[in-house]
Amino acid sequence: MSDRIVEKLSILSDAAKYDVSCSSSGSSRKNHNKGLGDTGNGICHTYTEDGRCVSLLKILFTNVCIFDCAYCVTRKSNDIKRASFTVQEVVDLTINFYRRNYIEGLFLSSGIFKDADYTMERLVLVAKKLRTEHKFNGYIHLKSIPGASDEIMHEAGLYADRLSINIEIPTESGLKLLAPDKNRRDMIVPMEYLRNEIISKKEEKKLFKSTPLFVPAGQSSQMIIGAGKETDRDIMYTANSLYKNFNLKRVYYSGYVPISNDSRLPGIGTAVPMVRENRLYQTDWLMRFYGFDIHELLNDNNPILDLDIDPKLSWALRNLNYFPVDINKADIRQILRIPGIGRQSAHKITQARRFQKLSWENLKKIGVVLSRAKYFIICSSNQFERRDLTDTMIRQLILADSQSKYLTSSTGQLALF
Amino acid sequence: MITLVYDGTWIGLLCCVYEIYSKKFKQVFVVNEKRFQPDAFSAAVPVVSDELRARRVWSGLAKRISKKSMNHLHSCYLSELPNIENIICGFIRLAFDMTESPEYAYANPTVLRVSQLDRMVHREKHRMEAFIRFQLTKDDLYFSTVEPDFNVLPLIAKHFKNRYADQRWLIFDLKRNYGIYYDLQAVSEVVIDSTGVEKIGPELFSEDEFLYQKLWKEYFNHVNISERKNTKLHLMHVPKRYWKHLTEKLSI
Numbered sequence: 001m002s003d004r005i006v007e008k009l010s011i012l013s014d015a016a017k018y019d020v021s022c023s024s025s026g027s028s029r030k031n032h033n034k035g036l037g038d039t040g041n042g043i044c045h046t047y048t049e050d051g052r053c054v055s056l057l058k059i060l061f062t063n064v065c066i067f068d069c070a071y072c073v074t075r076k077s078n079d080i081k082r083a084s085f086t087v088q089e090v091v092d093l094t095i096n097f098y099r100r101n102y103i104e105g106l107f108l109s110s111g112i113f114k115d116a117d118y119t120m121e122r123l124v125l126v127a128k129k130l131r132t133e134h135k136f137n138g139y140i141h142l143k144s145i146p147g148a149s150d151e152i153m154h155e156a157g158l159y160a161d162r163l164s165i166n167i168e169i170p171t172e173s174g175l176k177l178l179a180p181d182k183n184r185r186d187m188i189v190p191m192e193y194l195r196n197e198i199i200s201k202k203e204e205k206k207l208f209k210s211t212p213l214f215v216p217a218g219q220s221s222q223m224i225i226g227a228g229k230e231t232d233r234d235i236m237y238t239a240n241s242l243y244k245n246f247n248l249k250r251v252y253y254s255g256y257v258p259i260s261n262d263s264r265l266p267g268i269g270t271a272v273p274m275v276r277e278n279r280l281y282q283t284d285w286l287m288r289f290y291g292f293d294i295h296e297l298l299n300d301n302n303p304i305l306d307l308d309i310d311p312k313l314s315w316a317l318r319n320l321n322y323f324p325v326d327i328n329k330a331d332i333r334q335i336l337r338i339p340g341i342g343r344q345s346a347h348k349i350t351q352a353r354r355f356q357k358l359s360w361e362n363l364k365k366i367g368v369v370l371s372r373a374k375y376f377i378i379c380s381s382n383q384f385e386r387r388d389l390t391d392t393m394i395r396q397l398i399l400a401d402s403q404s405k406y407l408t409s410s411t412g413q414l415a416l417f
Numbered sequence: 418m419i420t421l422v423y424d425g426t427w428i429g430l431l432c433c434v435y436e437i438y439s440k441k442f443k444q445v446f447v448v449n450e451k452r453f454q455p456d457a458f459s460a461a462v463p464v465v466s467d468e469l470r471a472r473r474v475w476s477g478l479a480k481r482i483s484k485k486s487m488n489h490l491h492s493c494y495l496s497e498l499p500n501i502e503n504i505i506c507g508f509i510r511l512a513f514d515m516t517e518s519p520e521y522a523y524a525n526p527t528v529l530r531v532s533q534l535d536r537m538v539h540r541e542k543h544r545m546e547a548f549i550r551f552q553l554t555k556d557d558l559y560f561s562t563v564e565p566d567f568n569v570l571p572l573i574a575k576h577f578k579n580r581y582a583d584q585r586w587l588i589f590d591l592k593r594n595y596g597i598y599y600d601l602q603a604v605s606e607v608v609i610d611s612t613g614v615e616k617i618g619p620e621l622f623s624e625d626e627f628l629y630q631k632l633w634k635e636y637f638n639h640v641n642i643s644e645r646k647n648t649k650l651h652l653m654h655v656p657k658r659y660w661k662h663l664t665e666k667l668s669i
Contacts, residue, residue, distance in 0.1 A: 002628050006635055013639040031579050038579040043547045044654070046665055048641035051650025058640060096629050097636075099559065099584060100551045102664070135583070257644050272644055351521035362524040 009093070011083040015063045015074050016109055019166070019222065020252045024055045024104035024139040026217035027161040035135025036098065039161065042139075043104055056107040056141060057097050061085055061122055065111030069179035070262045071168065071227045074111045078260070084113075090126045091134065098138050105139030105161070106130070116147035116186075124152060127159035139217070144194070146186035153190050157197060162217040162249070165191055170238040174228035178264060194219055195246050218249035225280065226273040227256040227265055233303040236283055240294045243287075253280040279305040286312055289343060290336045308399060313339040316376060317391035323376040324384070328357050340372030371401050418444045418459040423502070424466050425449045427494055430502055431471035433464050434509050447502035474509070481512045486520040489535040495568045496538050504530050542569040546576050548655075549588060550664045552630075553623045559586040563662055570597050574604045630664050637665035 025042030044053035062084035063074040073080065094106045108126055112119050123142050130136040141162040144153060156163060165187045169175040172184050194215060201214035221242055223235060239251040255277040258268045283305060286292040290312070297311050306314045316323065316339045325334050327349060335346045348366045352358060357380035364370055375394050378384050389397070419442050423429035433447045446459070455461060478487060490505055507527040511519040522528045544565070551559035559581065570590055574597050577586060581599070589596035589609070598607045619627070660666040 006632060009632055010635050010639045013636050017640045017642055031582050034582045036581070036583055038576075038582075040576075043543070045547045046637065046663065047651055047654040048637065049648065049651050050642050050645035051647040051654065052640075052642075052645075053654075054637065054640060057636070093632065096625070097633060099581070100553070100629060100633070100664075101549050101561075102633050255645075257642060274645065348523045352523035355519075355522040356524050358524060365526075365529055366523055 005089060005093075008083045008085060008089070009059070011081055012060045012063060012085065013058065015111075016058045016060045016107075018073070018254065018257065019058060019107070019109060019143075020052070020254045021107070021141070021164060021220055021222060021250065022053050022055045022058065023162075023217075023220075023250065024141075026249060027139055028216050029137050029139075029161060029213060031137045033135050033137070035137055036095070037105070037136055037138035039104070039137060039139050045102055045104065055104045056139065057094055057103045057105070058107040059085070059090070059093075059109075061090065061108055061110035061119075061126070062113050063111045064113040066114075067112055067179070067181040069168070069182065070260070070264050071178055071224055071256065073259050087122065087125050087129060091129050094130060094138075095134055095136065098136070103138075105141070107141040109143035110145070112145060116145045117149050117152055120145045120148040120152045120156065124156045124159065127156070131159045141217075144190045144219075146182060146190070148190055150190075150193050153193055154197065157194060157215045158212060160215060161213075162220060163194060163215055164220040164222070166222040167238065167242070168222065168224050169228055170223050170230045170235045171228070174230060178228060191219060191221075191246050198247070219246065220250040220252065221248055222252040222254055225253050225255050225277050231303045232276070232280065232283070232305045233298040235280060236287075236294055236298050239284060240287065251284065253277050253284070275307050276305070279307060279311060283311045286315075291333050292337075309395065310339070312337070313372060313395075313398070317395055320391055324378045325376060327363065327377050327379040328353050338373055338376050340369035340374075340376075342367075372398055418446060420453075420459050420461045421445055421447045421464050422450050422453045422461055423447065423464045425451055426466055427491070428468055428471040429464060429466040430494060430505060431474045432466055433502070434474045434506055435467075435470040436462070436464050437506065437510070438513070445506070447506050449502065452499060478509060478512060482518045482520055486518065489520075489531055492538040492572070493531055493534045495571065496534055497568055498534070501534070504534070538567050538569065538572075541565050541567045542572045544659070545569050545573050548659050548663060549577075550662060551586060553626050554621050555623055557585060557623075559584050560589075561587070561662075562589045562591050564592045564658075565590065568593060570595070573597075578604050634665050 022044075023042055024039070027039040029039040031038040042055060044055050046054045048054060060074070062082070063080070064082050064084060065074045065076055068076040090106070090108065097103045098105065106126070108123050110119050110123060123145075127140050127142060130140065140160045141164065142156055142160040144156070144163045144165045146165060153163075167187060169178055175182060175184060198215055198218065201211060205211040223238065225235065235253070242248045242251055255272040255274050256266065257272050258266050258270045261267055283297055286297060287294050292315070297315055298305070302318070305311055316337070322337070325338055327335065332346055332350050335341060335349060336343065341349070345367045349358065349363070352362065352366065359380045360370065360383070363373070363379060375385050375389065375398075421433045421436060423433050430447070436442070437445055453461070490508060493501055493505055504527060508519070508531050511525070511527060519525060519528050523532065545563060549561045549563060551561045554560055568590075570588065573588075577588065578599055583601070585599060585601060587596055587598045587607070594608065596607050596609065597604050655663070655666070
């Protein structure tokens with residue numbers, strides 16, 4: 001018995017690992033019933049050897065699937081070992097892992113083994129059992145199965161903290177090519193339904209305190225990077241519309257890990273596009289927390305992100321007329337746009353300058369990366385960049401001066417200069 | 418230069434501040450009696466811990482700085498770093514001397530240091546919330562041993578009490594030789610003979626315990642994507658010194 005469950009766990013966690021989402025934050029579920037668990041800001045309980053956070057028990061309910069999506073390991077045509085959990089097995093694993101402080105909760109996804117509703121019902125059953133029979137207040141993330149009905153999605157929303165549907169391929173044409181069984185509409189419909197429900201439940205909660213929580217940590221989605229021919233602009237414009245139109249909390253970008261020799265996809269052995277993935281996340285952050293409009297970062301003239309330098313620096317180099325910014329006077333929104341200054345430093349700067357004018361030394365101690373920022377600011381000092389530098393010169397000076405963790409992978413391109 | 422020698426407690430440290438203001442000392446150096454070494458050139462004054470005096474300082478401080486900033490000072494104290502006393506006293510003196518709370522004056526080295534130390538202690542607290550691994554004993558106690566860099570058990574008690582409201586648990590700090598224990602009602606500090614802790618053998622644990630440890634290790638190894646191996650990042654997030662208490666990093 002115990003050997004079988006070990007085997008099942010290894011098969012079904014192996015199949016679930018390509019889902020990058022592992023966040024356990026953003027929910028407001030408290031331990032109100034002297035039961036088990038409490039949800040807060042999220043905790044990464046450990047990190048795997050690839051450096052990714054392990055916060056949730058991330059498993060598939062089953063890896064039996066009727067679909068044949070080219071990019072997916074559990075596709076119908078792939079010859080792999082198949083397994084399925086029972087509802088009770090998933091519940092026991094979650095509770096026992098949680099009690100030992102291994103995890104923040106459960107992330108349950110599944111292959112589609114009969115039809116959408118039947119699959120979704122099983123996932124909801126697990127969540128319901130955890131919440132009602134075990135008084136479990138930990139985090140539950142369920143995958144919304146494309147094509148599931150409104151009724152079952154509503155029930156899922158009552159028990160889950162977060163629901164997600166993976167868009168996977170940023171463009172509709174790409175989806176048609178790689179996942180012929182899926183269509184965009186089946187993904188959009190449940191997302192739309194949940195968006196409306198979340199909004200109306202929030203309004204209701206203002207009037208009646210007893211309104212139960214409904215997907216308190218919102219919805220998220222994921223796109224695969226580097227499987228199709230999409231440009232960074234296609235990807236980020238899709239992400240932007242997901243944030244704007246569906247109020248998504250997060251969009252994840254997952255560098256494609258080659259798993260088959262399908263001619264439509266990069267072959268086995270192709271490197272995972274990790275730098276590109278990182279640049280996409282940086283762009284996502286600039287868009288959500290730094291007040292950038294996506295069209296400033298990616299547009300018809302610049303459809304692809306620069307891999308050697310971060311997207312904020314590359315925006316700054318294209319917009320030198322915006323600089324230099326005076327650290328001691330500028331508005332926080334302007335300070336956030338300076339390369340080498342993050343959100344924390346920006347806040348510290350605006351707070352500290354009320355007491356005294358800030359110099360290079362102060363900025364350095366506060367945590368500003370001067371090697372990048374120095375070309376774009378003036379502060380309380382008579383030393384500042386006096387040369388009339390062009391954008392390519394600044395770019396070269398910064399690259400020459402930085403110990404980029406990606407430098408080994410980009411030497412080929414640097415050698416061109 | 419006057420040297421104030423206190424007993425190492427939080428109350429004692431606040432009494433040093435009381436002493437500084439009541440005796441109008443200008444140049445002082447505060448030192449824990451455990452680290453104190455007498456020298457010929459400065460006068461040493463022993464400070465007696467008095468809860469009433471400490472309370473006066475604390476409530477006086479509450480009128481000058483925010484609650485958050487007061488918590489930062491306490492976190493700094495829990496770091497147990499040498500010379501931390503003088504940074505804390507320096508900050509408190511700034512708070513009493515300036516017209517406005519100094520907590521955001523990051524260009525001041527003392528203020529910046531307090532904010533940095535608070536972050537260091539907070540990071541360790543967060544690590545403990547993540548890295549504690551309970552083992553279930555035969556008598557239904559969830560048991561864990563830790564060796565945090567800083568004395569963070571007082572900071573994590575509430576988190577574990579809220580989270581595991583329906584299970585008895587004990588977290589024991591091997592470095593500082595004390596633990597916190599939750600009996601389904603409240604959390605209390607406990608001291609046990611640490612020689613006993615080392616003798617804990619497999620017979621003490623519940624039958625299922627080793628199955629779940631095995632399942633957890635299996636899970637940990639299978640969610641890893643080997644094509645993306647990144648040892649540097651892995652070590653940055655899970656430094657080696659924590660491994661000996663992490664179930665998933667121990668061989669079976």
